[in-house]
Each structure stands twice: as C-alpha cells, then as structure tokens.
Amino acid sequence: MxxxxxxxxxxxxxxxxxxxxxxxxxxxxxxxxxxxxxxxxxxxxxxxxxxxxxxxxxxxxxxxxxxxxxxxxxxxxxxxxxxxxxxxxxxxxxxxxxxxxxxxxxxxxxxxxxxxxxxxxxxxxxxxxxxxxxxxxxxxxxxxxxxxxxxxxxxxxxxxxxxxxxxxxxxxxxxxxxxxxxxxxxxxxxxxxxxxxxxxxxxKYTPLQVFELLLNTAEFELKIKDLFKHLLLEKHNKWDSYKMEGRERMQELSEVFSGTKPLTRVEKNDNLKMWFSAMAKQIDSLKHDDAAASGRKIARLIQALDEVQAFHQLEANMQVKQFIVDTRRFLMQMVRTGNIKEEVLITLQIVGDLSYAWEIIDPYTSYMQQGIKKDPSLVIKLRATFLKLSSALEIPLLRINQARSADMVSVSQYYSGELVSYVRRVLHIIPETMFGLMARIVHLQTDVIKELPTRLEKERLRELAQLEERHEVARLTHAVSVFTEGILKMKSTLVGIIRVDPKQLLEDGIRKELVKQIATALNTLLVFNQKSKTSELMTKLESLEKIMDGYRRSFEYIQDYVNIYGLKIWHEEVSRIISYNVEQECNSFLRNKVQDWQSVYQSRTIPIPRFPPADNTSVNFIGRLARELLRVTDPKSTVYIEQKTAWYDMKTHNEIMNIKSFSKITRSVGTAGLTGLDRLFSFMIVTELQNFVNSLQRGILKDKGWLDVFSVVSKGLSPNTDTVSNPGRFYSQYTSRAQKVWPQILEWVLKVGQMQVIKKHIAYELNISCKFESKNLASALQAMNEALLSEIAAHYKDPSKPYPKESNPLMYELSTYLDWAGMSNPYSKIYITTKNLQYLALLLFLFAISQLGRLHYARNLGTLINKKSQEPLDGVPFVVGVQTVLRQFHPEIRNQFILYVSQYVKSYVESGISSKSPEFSAEAATGLHFLEMLVHYSGLPRNTLADHIPEPVLDQYQSLVSA
Known part of the structure; x- marks a missing residue:
C-alpha cells in the first residue's frame, strides 16, 4: 500500500x-x-x-x-x-x-x-x-x-x-x-x-557552532527578558522619580532667577523666573498612562530647554547649565521609561519558541556534557537553555487552559517532568565525572599513600611524606569542588511547574551515580560457581568489602567539599538497593508480584538498575549470596558445632564458616544486606514448610493405609502404656514401612533447620552490631519490647487490662525495628498458619526415630553427628528443623511428640535393664541427647523432660555423658 x-x-x-x-x-x-x-x-x-x-x-x-x-x-x-x-x-x-x-x-x-x-x-x-x-x-x-x-x-x-x-x-x-x-x-x-x-x-554544518549559538541566544534572551521584567515592575516608580527630579530642578531655577535664592553671578530675571516655573508645571502635568502624548510633549520640552539655553546664553553659568542638562537627562529617561512596553516581552516569547527542538535537541546533549566537563561554569548558560526549552510547554497547555480543562495540571506535570528528566540527564555528567575523580582519590588513599605512624624516625620523614601523591589528592579534590561550585552557581529555576534546585540536582545526581556503581559492584562480584568444590564466598566477600569500604571512605572524605551529608546518603542508598533486590528476589515466592512501578524502593529520579540473572535459580545478587551460604553449609557435607559457632567439613574436618564470616558479610553488604538475607531465608522457610504441610495433607494423612497404620501405632503407644516391650522390633516394623517417604521429609526438615541456624547467626551479628554502633537505640528497643510483652502478659492474666489492638501500628513497626536490630529469636517464630493434623505428632516421631539410628553423640564435639560417612546427616539442623515444624502447630502436638520420644527412651532403658546391661543402649543415649537438644532449641525448661523421664535416668545419663 x-x-x-x-x-x-x-x-x-x-x-x-x-x-x-x-x-x-x-x-x-x-x-x-x-x-x-x-x-x-x-x-x-x-x-x-x-x-x-x-x-x-x-x-x-x-x-x-x-x-x-x-x-x-x-x-x-x-x-x-x-x-x-x-x-x-x-x-x-x-x-x-x-x-x-x-x-x-x-x-x-x-x-x-x-x-x-x-x-x-x-x-x-x-x-x-x-x-x-x-x-x-x-x-x-x-x-x-x-x-x-x-x-x-x-x-x-x-x-x-x-x-x-x-x-x-x-x-x-x-x-x-x-x-x-x-x-x-x-x-x-x-x-x-x-x-x-x-x-x-x-x-558547512558544525553541530558545535549551532550549539554555541543556541547557548548565546538563550543567555541573551534571558538577560533581556529579566531586564524588561524588572523595568516593567519599576516603570511607574521610575517615571514618577524622574518627573519629580526634573520638576524640582525647574522650580529651583525659577527661584534662582526670582532673586530669592542667591546664586553667584545670576541676576534677577522675572521672565526666566516665570518660564522655568511654567516649565515645572508642564513637567508635573505629564502622565505615564498616555505614553504617546507624553512622549511628544517631552520632545517639545527638551527642544524648549535647548532654545532657552542658547537664546539667553545660560551656558556661561555652569550651575544653571548643569540644572538644565540634568533636567534634559531626566526627561530623556522618562521617554525611555515610557517606551518600556509589555509587547516587547510578548514578541520575545513568540520569537524565542523552541518547541520544534523538543526531540531534535537530544544529539546536542553530548556537546552540553563535554562542555560542562571542560568548564563546569557552563551550567549557568545551560540554565538559560533549559528555560528556553521550557517555553515549549506553552503549546500543549495553551488550548487546555483556554478550555479550562481539568487536565491542565496533569499535562503540565507530565511535560515538566519530562523536561526535568532531560535536565537531570544533561547534568548527570557532573556526578559521573566526580565519581571518576573520587575513584582515583580512593586508589591513592588506600593503595599508594601510607598511613603515618604515631612515632617515626626523622630519616623516614621524607619517605612517608609522599608529597607528590598528596599533591595529586589535593588537585583531584579541588577538581571535585570546582564541579560542585559550577552546578551550585545555577540558580533555583522553575521548569514548567516544577522548581529545580541545583543543590538537590547535585545530590540526586550523586545518589544516582552511587546507586549505579554499588549495584554494579554487587552484581559483578557476588557471582559464584555452583560446581566449584572450594567455595569462593569468603574471597568474593573480601573483594566486595574492599570496594564498598573504598566508596564509603571516598564519601567520608569528599562530603565537606561538595556540601552533602555523605554518610546519610551512603546508608540510605545502600539500604534502598538491598531492599529493592530482596523484594525482587522474594517475588518468586509470591503469587502477586511487586512490579517495578509498585516498589517503594524504586525511583524514577534515582533508578536502581536491574541486571539479567546470572544463573537459573536466583534473580539477583542477594539470591545468589543466600544460595551460596546454603551450599557452603549443606548439612549433608558439613557439621555445625554450636560450642564453636562454626561449620566444619565432614570429610576433611576443616573449618568452612564461623561467626566471623557473618561479620564479613556485614562489612560487605551492610546491615541492610544481613536483614535482607534474613527476610529471604524467611520466605524460603515458609515455602519449605508449606510444601511439607501440603504434602502431608494431600498424601500421607489422607491415605487409608497410612491412617490404619497410625491407628495401630497410636494404640500401641497409648499414654497408659509407659514403655514398649521389645522396642527394637516394635519401632522398626513401622519405621521401615515408610522408607520411601522419609528422604523427602528429611530434605524439608534439614533445609528448614539449616536456614534457621543461619538466621540465628544473622540475628546475633545484627544484635552485636546494633549494640556497638547504636547503644541508645538498642537500649530503647529492648525496653520498649519488654514493656509491650509485659502489657500482653498482663492482659492474658487479667483480660480487663488494655491490650495493643491489631489496628495499632506499634507492634508491626516495633517488630521491624527488632528484626533490624537482631532482637528476635528465629527458633521461636511461627512462619505459617496451620490447622491441627491428626497423627502429625506420631508421624514426626516415627520420622525422627528413623533418622536417630544414623546419629550418635560425639563427646569431643558436644553434638549429634552421623555414624557413617556414607550416610551424612548433621544433628543440629535436624533437631532445629524438627523443632521449627512443631512450632508451627498447637503446643499440644509438640508435647505429644516429646511424650512419644520419652516413651521411646524409657522403653530402651528398660530393655537394657532387663538385659542387665550396665550402660545405656545407643538408642536410649541418642534419644536423650535428641530430647535435650530439642528442649534447648525450643526454649523450654529442662523440667519438661523430668515430667516424662525419671530423674535417676536423666542424672545417670548426664553422668555418663560427662564421664
């Protein structure tokens, strides 16, 4: 067509x-x-x-x-x-x-x-x-x-x-x-x-010449417009002032020639006296409302003054001549002032229209930025260009305004926003160049300039002075301050309906460049090889720590020279980047995704860049870091020892991670990064728990065969039966029936337990950091938390007492602060809402005892570890995982579970006594250790076990353990 x-x-x-x-x-x-x-x-x-x-x-x-x-x-x-x-x-x-x-x-x-x-x-x-x-x-x-x-x-x-x-x-x-x-x-x-x-x-088109004429024209127009606007405002006052001055001089000359006012060598002359008096009246009768008539009259008055000066030879007396010359000058100023008309401004507005360049000005952006880079004071001329470009807004708004449409504000807001975005893009070269200079400053300060010792030998003074390097730092710092001075010379400007503050523009530009640099560093460095046998985690964190420390130090150094709150900007933007990436990573766990335009962390002015995923499992760096932590601390290849707060490799027995590793994470991604990891692990735990519960509801607990088995077992383990005869045969016949089910449940439980242990370390690191960095905040949060818990406890004791309502945001806000300060216990958290499931306690009990056979208590480590290297299983994540699953249900299920395990222990103890064995059987000892750890991680008092297991058994068990 x-x-x-x-x-x-x-x-x-x-x-x-x-x-x-x-x-x-x-x-x-x-x-x-x-x-x-x-x-x-x-x-x-x-x-x-x-x-x-x-x-x-x-x-x-x-x-x-x-x-x-x-x-x-x-x-x-x-x-x-x-x-x-x-x-x-x-x-x-x-x-x-x-x-x-x-x-x-x-x-x-x-x-x-x-x-x-x-x-x-x-x-x-x-x-x-x-x-x-x-x-x-x-x-x-x-x-x-x-x-x-x-x-x-x-x-x-x-x-x-x-x-x-x-x-x-x-x-x-x-x-x-x-x-x-x-x-x-x-x-x-x-x-x-x-x-x-x-x-x-x-x-012979040269874009640079066209751009130069554009700058000159814009500045020329702006100066003329500003001058005419000022003159129009002062027009009446100046007219009256010039008229008064001219009239007073004529009146004074009239008095001089009357003889009443003595003046050297001036004779009395009644004619001149009357003439100058009439002239004063003529000047006083002039009106600025009728500029044309007044202009003609002023011309005749000036001519009359010239004639009287020549006819009466008044040049001879310098004082009289000066009075006449001054009057003539004031009359001329009145003519000029009368010619100041609003039509000139209207003509300039029509002629200066730049709406045709709304799109085609874009190729000149590079020339603007190159010019600013070469001479930062160019922003003063650019301000005039931006104002000239803003005149284009009148075209789309003219008819809307004439029609008195309600869309006036929204359309104006849109085009003003577009123009401000263009201004930001042009001026972004300033923070971009500043960051280049700051990077060189950081390099010199961290890698070249040596730190001065408190005491040094006189001979080493020249060596440590490093005068050339320090001069280079001073030169670069001066260059940064010159760029700052350049943009701050640009006055606050109204672009459309949006006022552009140069200081805010500079700060936004610095924030934008900072966000870009930090996001790029995080995305580039936090990439891990999932197939690598040795983890790159610590090496990558050390490299990232060095880069982040460099940026932070550069901000600390440069903030006084650019007049910004460097530390405040640093913390706000790093926190925003981390929170945004956590939000995007958590989207994979949500049905209703949080889109970019919905995110409270994303900004059009200072956008956080999005990068393509580096692997198939994670959306961004926070997901990669979390999954690398899980890979490194995998319960199937590592052992967690609580006394040392460290993970060790099962085969080599080398330490892989410890509490100091989380301090390294803090120095790399900050408090926001640790909190983000904690939130992401929470989403992962919720997913694993939901998969576990859904699997039970749809499969095992609805299967008639399973229900029949549970019915038989529950009768055999009824509370009336204190112990089970021949426990080895009784328990194994039921645990062996579910050999295909246990691996999947074990995977869910271990994942949950592993993430809970990591979350516990994160909470500890956050708490220590909060107490060290902000003692007052830590104390205030602790006091507030205790006060709120006391009110809740008092309400449950006496329901008539007030209770914080759900609509009150206090509890929600305080909970957020407590999470950031690490004042929460992950082991006691409820992640999902559930209904009580029949036979759940029994199922978990059978699952637990099926895995206890793979564990034994290592006295030198003080924890449960796997018996055989071919069947790897770490005790702490296992116990914590079981405890977390039980925590999601009514406490009665947990109590029932403890009752079953206690019965299991007592059965084996009694079986050992009947066989006249002097020591606990392995099953009884492992079961007791399991119960001890379960009670410990659940935060229950130890007498919980004493309610089910006789004190002599617990005492003997303790003595055997400590022997």
Whole structure:
C-alpha cells in the first residue's frame, strides 16, 4: 500500500462536511490566524512566522486529499506562501515531518515542492544561514560581555536587540530542523538523505557552532527578558522619580532667577523666573498612562530647554547649565521609561519558541556534557537553555487552559517532568565525572599513600611524606569542588511547574551515580560457581568489602567539599538497593508480584538498575549470596558445632564458616544486606514448610493405609502404656514401612533447620552490631519490647487490662525495628498458619526415630553427628528443623511428640535393664541427647523432660555423658 493510500484511508475514516473543510483550508491559506506576522516584520522571516499555521495546514490537507493529488495551483500557492525555503516542519512538540517523503505519493503536492527543492535554491538558503551563523556567534558574544546589556543601552536600542534575537532564532530553527537526523518515518528515503547531505555540505554544518549559538541566544534572551521584567515592575516608580527630579530642578531655577535664592553671578530675571516655573508645571502635568502624548510633549520640552539655553546664553553659568542638562537627562529617561512596553516581552516569547527542538535537541546533549566537563561554569548558560526549552510547554497547555480543562495540571506535570528528566540527564555528567575523580582519590588513599605512624624516625620523614601523591589528592579534590561550585552557581529555576534546585540536582545526581556503581559492584562480584568444590564466598566477600569500604571512605572524605551529608546518603542508598533486590528476589515466592512501578524502593529520579540473572535459580545478587551460604553449609557435607559457632567439613574436618564470616558479610553488604538475607531465608522457610504441610495433607494423612497404620501405632503407644516391650522390633516394623517417604521429609526438615541456624547467626551479628554502633537505640528497643510483652502478659492474666489492638501500628513497626536490630529469636517464630493434623505428632516421631539410628553423640564435639560417612546427616539442623515444624502447630502436638520420644527412651532403658546391661543402649543415649537438644532449641525448661523421664535416668545419663 502506498503512502498516499495509507493517509487517505486513515483520515477517510472521519466524515466531515467537504464545504467546512474547504473553508478551513481557505482561511489557513490566506490569513494570519495566529497573528504572528507582527512579531516577524521582515518578509524573509514569513515562513518562520507562519510555521505554526503551516503545521496546521499540513494536517488539514489530508482531510481533502484531492487538493494534494490534483489541485496543482492551490498547492503551488501553499508552497510559495508557507514552504518556499523549508521542507522539514515541526507539527507538535518536536514531532518533525519531511515534506519530501510525506508528499512523495501526492502528485500536485510533489510538483509544487519542486522549486523549493531545486539544487540552487537549497544551496542558496544553506549558504545564507551558514553565513548568518558565522556572523551571529561573535555578535552575541560581544553583546553578552559585562557592561553591554545595561538599562540605557537596551532601552535606546530595543528594536536592534529584538532584531538580533529574531535573527538568531530563525537561523537556529532552520539549521536544527534541516540538519536533524532522519525520523523513523523517512529514514529510508534516498531523496531526503540526499537533500540533507547537501544542506550539511553547503552550510558547512558544525553541530558545535549551532550549539554555541543556541547557548548565546538563550543567555541573551534571558538577560533581556529579566531586564524588561524588572523595568516593567519599576516603570511607574521610575517615571514618577524622574518627573519629580526634573520638576524640582525647574522650580529651583525659577527661584534662582526670582532673586530669592542667591546664586553667584545670576541676576534677577522675572521672565526666566516665570518660564522655568511654567516649565515645572508642564513637567508635573505629564502622565505615564498616555505614553504617546507624553512622549511628544517631552520632545517639545527638551527642544524648549535647548532654545532657552542658547537664546539667553545660560551656558556661561555652569550651575544653571548643569540644572538644565540634568533636567534634559531626566526627561530623556522618562521617554525611555515610557517606551518600556509589555509587547516587547510578548514578541520575545513568540520569537524565542523552541518547541520544534523538543526531540531534535537530544544529539546536542553530548556537546552540553563535554562542555560542562571542560568548564563546569557552563551550567549557568545551560540554565538559560533549559528555560528556553521550557517555553515549549506553552503549546500543549495553551488550548487546555483556554478550555479550562481539568487536565491542565496533569499535562503540565507530565511535560515538566519530562523536561526535568532531560535536565537531570544533561547534568548527570557532573556526578559521573566526580565519581571518576573520587575513584582515583580512593586508589591513592588506600593503595599508594601510607598511613603515618604515631612515632617515626626523622630519616623516614621524607619517605612517608609522599608529597607528590598528596599533591595529586589535593588537585583531584579541588577538581571535585570546582564541579560542585559550577552546578551550585545555577540558580533555583522553575521548569514548567516544577522548581529545580541545583543543590538537590547535585545530590540526586550523586545518589544516582552511587546507586549505579554499588549495584554494579554487587552484581559483578557476588557471582559464584555452583560446581566449584572450594567455595569462593569468603574471597568474593573480601573483594566486595574492599570496594564498598573504598566508596564509603571516598564519601567520608569528599562530603565537606561538595556540601552533602555523605554518610546519610551512603546508608540510605545502600539500604534502598538491598531492599529493592530482596523484594525482587522474594517475588518468586509470591503469587502477586511487586512490579517495578509498585516498589517503594524504586525511583524514577534515582533508578536502581536491574541486571539479567546470572544463573537459573536466583534473580539477583542477594539470591545468589543466600544460595551460596546454603551450599557452603549443606548439612549433608558439613557439621555445625554450636560450642564453636562454626561449620566444619565432614570429610576433611576443616573449618568452612564461623561467626566471623557473618561479620564479613556485614562489612560487605551492610546491615541492610544481613536483614535482607534474613527476610529471604524467611520466605524460603515458609515455602519449605508449606510444601511439607501440603504434602502431608494431600498424601500421607489422607491415605487409608497410612491412617490404619497410625491407628495401630497410636494404640500401641497409648499414654497408659509407659514403655514398649521389645522396642527394637516394635519401632522398626513401622519405621521401615515408610522408607520411601522419609528422604523427602528429611530434605524439608534439614533445609528448614539449616536456614534457621543461619538466621540465628544473622540475628546475633545484627544484635552485636546494633549494640556497638547504636547503644541508645538498642537500649530503647529492648525496653520498649519488654514493656509491650509485659502489657500482653498482663492482659492474658487479667483480660480487663488494655491490650495493643491489631489496628495499632506499634507492634508491626516495633517488630521491624527488632528484626533490624537482631532482637528476635528465629527458633521461636511461627512462619505459617496451620490447622491441627491428626497423627502429625506420631508421624514426626516415627520420622525422627528413623533418622536417630544414623546419629550418635560425639563427646569431643558436644553434638549429634552421623555414624557413617556414607550416610551424612548433621544433628543440629535436624533437631532445629524438627523443632521449627512443631512450632508451627498447637503446643499440644509438640508435647505429644516429646511424650512419644520419652516413651521411646524409657522403653530402651528398660530393655537394657532387663538385659542387665550396665550402660545405656545407643538408642536410649541418642534419644536423650535428641530430647535435650530439642528442649534447648525450643526454649523450654529442662523440667519438661523430668515430667516424662525419671530423674535417676536423666542424672545417670548426664553422668555418663560427662564421664
């Protein structure tokens, strides 16, 4: 389908009265409906003056394609009036159209455009605007010099100043539009490319020169506008002041010639006295409301003063002459002040429109950034450019405002936000460059400059001084401060309806670059080889710690030179990065995902970058770190020894991780990182527990065969039966039936237990860090927690006492603080809501005793470990996992479970007594150790066991253990 058919079909969907379309086109062809020609009086600027109307006409012509196809005379008239020197037009907010491509399939339109696209015509205009560019750049630079744009010069040459601004804007418009990169619609058109290349060659187009003229024009316009706005505000006051000064001088001269006021060598002259008195009255009668009449009258008064001075030879007396000269000067100032009109500002606003560059200004961004990098004070000129660009907001808002639409605020907010985003993008080169300088400072401070000892030998003073290196640090620091000074010179600016504060821009830019650098470092370094036999965890954490410490130290060093709160920014942004990545990682465990636009941690101004996943299991670095911790501390290959708070390899017996490893994690990813890991492990535990419970509900506890087995076993283990005869045979016959089920349950229990142990270490590290870094906060949280728990306990003792309601945010907020401060016990947490399951305690008991046979108590380690290396099983994660599962249900199930295990122990003890064995059997000893650990990790008192197992058995067990 051709372009013409496509346009015809698109606009042909609307049925509009042909007569109405013809009248609209006729009016657009002949009239100046936007009254722009008054702002562009020169004939050569007519196409620029009518550009807005031309864009409207271009669109309206598609509602009558017959004109475009067949009416050559009308199209010739349109082209001669609107497009004699231009073929790239802006329709709306930077949306450009190339008529060569757009009218290619319309015969009459294409024919009418032939003259405009003549090689000689294109060359003529390209050379014309090129020569203007070369002339205007030095001219504007001269006008922008200090002392040129003063009030008197501008008021005396208002027309000349306006003409220069008009010339600059017309030149900029033509060059920027006709050299702009091809749009998506006409990118492949060879004719468009050919004409554009010809313009670039003939005009000797240099983007840097166009950019320089844009800067000069914007600054020139801003200064003139500010001057005229100030003059308009002061117009009445200045007029009255000049009038009063002139009148008083005439009155004084009248008194001088009356003889009442003595003045050297001035004789009394009644005629002059009366003349000057009349002149004073004439000046007093002038009114600023009628500027034209007052201007003519002032001209006659000035002429009369010249005549009286010459006729009466008043030059002889210098004092009288000075009075006349002053009066003439004040009258001239009144003329100038009267010529200050709001029409000048309106003309400047019309002429200075930059809406056509809303999109095509983007290629000049690199020149802006290079200029700032070379000279940070350039931001002062850029401020004027941004303000000039903000004038483009008037176009989309004009009609909305006239219609008094409710969309006024939202549309204004949108375009203002887009422009502010562009300003941020341009000025981001400052923090980007600053970070490059800061990286070199960090390198010098950490790797090159040696720390001075408290005492040193005199001979080593020169060696440790490192004067060249310290001079380099000082030079780099000065460069950073210069960039800061450059952006802070840019005044607070209202861009659309958003006020841009340069200090806030600088801080946001620094935050954005900091976020980018830290997120990249975390994503790059925290990547682990899952198949590696030796873990890279500690090595990676040490490398990350060095980088993070470097950034933190650089912020600490540089904050005074850039006038920011470095430590505050550091903690806020690191916490935001970690929290965002934790949120995204936890999305995999949620049904309703938290999208980027919903995240409270994501920001449009300071976005947190997202990186593609480095493996198939984790979304980002926090997931990779958590899973590497799980891999390193796998209960099937390691043993956790609580007394040493460390994990050891089962085969080599080498220490793999200890409590200091978590301190290293803190130094690498901070408190936020540890808290994020804790939250992620909580989600993982919830998933494992839900899988476990769902599997039981859908499978084992609904299977009739299993239910029959449980019914038989529960009768055999009834509370009335204190012990079981021949326990070895009784228990094994039931545990052996579920050999296929136990491995899956064991995997769930071990995973939960392993993550619980890690969470316990995280809580300990957070608590120690909080007490060390913030004693007052730790004390306050502890006191608040105890007070709240006391109120809850008092309520349960006496329900009439008040209880913190669920709607009260206190408990939720305090819980968050306690988690961050490590003042919570993971072993006592309830992760999922459950219903009591029949035979659950019995099932867990059979599962536990089926695994106890694989464990034995190691006295030298003080914990349960596996008997055979071929059947690896770590006791602590196993016990903690069982305890955590029991914690999710009613305490009665846990009590029933302890009762079953106690009965198991007593049965084996009694069996040993009957066989006259002097020592506990292995099953009884392992069972007792299991119970001791279970009670310990559950936080229950030891007399819980005494309720079920006789004291002599517990005492003998303890003595045998300690022997």
């Amino acid at each position: 051709s372009s013409s058919q496509r346009w015809d079909g698109y606009f042909g969907r609307f049925t509009i009265n042909p007569l109405y379309v013809e009248m609209v086109l006729g009016r657009l062809r002949s009239d100046d409906i936007y009254n722009q020609l008054s702002a562009y009086p020169l004939p050569e600027h007519r196409s620029t003056a009518l550009s807005t109307q031309a864009a409207m006409l271009y669109v309206c012509l598609f509602f009558d394609p017959n004109v475009l196809h067949n009416q050559t005379a009308k199209m010739r008239e349109i082209v001669d009036r609107f497009f004699p020197d231009n073929w790239v037009i802006s329709i709306y907010m930077g949306i450009t159209v190339n008529l060569i491509d757009s009218w290619e399939h319309f015969k009459a339109a294409k024919t009418a455009l032939t003259n405009t696209l003549e090689m000689s015509n294109v060359r003529e205009y390209a050379c014309k605007y090129s020569s203007r560019l070369q002339k205007l750049i030095p001219q504007t630079q001269q006008l922008l010099k200090e002392g040129v744009l003063v009030e008197e010069n501008v008021l005396d040459h208002v027309s000349k100043v306006t003409n220069i601004i008009r010339e600059c804007n017309v030149t900029l418009r033509w060059l920027m539009l006709h050299t702009a990169a091809p749009g998506a619609a006409w990118d492949g058109n060879k004719r468009c490319k050919q004409i554009r290349d010809q313009v670039i060659n003939d005009a």
